[in-house]
Amino acid sequence: MKTEGGETGSATMTTDAGKTVLSSESEWPKGFPNEIPKPEGVKVTASAHNDSGNMTVSIESKKPFDEVVKLYQDYVKSVGYAQALELKEDGYYMYSGTRGNETFTFTFSLDQEDNKTVAGALVYEHKE
Numbered sequence: 001m002k003t004e005g006g007e008t009g010s011a012t013m014t015t016d017a018g019k020t021v022l023s024s025e026s027e028w029p030k031g032f033p034n035e036i037p038k039p040e041g042v043k044v045t046a047s048a049h050n051d052s053g054n055m056t057v058s059i060e061s062k063k064p065f066d067e068v069v070k071l072y073q074d075y076v077k078s079v080g081y082a083q084a085l086e087l088k089e090d091g092y093y094m095y096s097g098t099r100g101n102e103t104f105t106f107t108f109s110l111d112q113e114d115n116k117t118v119a120g121a122l123v124y125e126h127k128e
Contacts, residue, residue: 029055033124036104037075039063045119053126061118065110068118069093072106101127 028038029049042061049055061068073095076083081097081104091110096103108120 028057031055032057035075035079036122036124037071039071053128055124057122059120059122061120062116063118065091065093065108065118068120069108072108072122076104103127 026046027044029047031049032047032055039061041063042059044057045060046058047056076095076097079099081099081102083095083097084103085094085096085105087094091112092108094105094107096105098104103123103125105123106120108118111117111119
């Protein structure tokens with residue numbers, strides 16, 4: 001296994017055969033579905049993807065917590081994801097759903113110190 005990194009803050013891990021097993025960047029990963037909302041004002045703080053079809057994006061936003069959650073709730077309903085899991089607490093929301101051979105999970109939490117910043121993760125997986 002070989003790890004490469006650069007001055008940009010990203011890292012790539014590949015097997016000796018050259019297969020990428022993990023790559024991280026502070027931007028939307030290549031191949032992340034365009035239909036998944038990427039609203040203005042949302043900052044990508046980290047991302048990771050691998051050759052098996054799993055992509056994770058960590059994001060931050062100053063938009064109201066309820067607005068961010070509703071955006072992704074509306075998205076999964078509009079494109080036909082079947083809910084597999086939903087957790088709700090004050091300032092925390094998690095959803096996971098499936099659609100065919102795809103899984104989409106999103107988790108958001110409201111920063112308890114400033115009560116304004118929403119941090120979260122979007123996880124998309126497409127199994128062949």
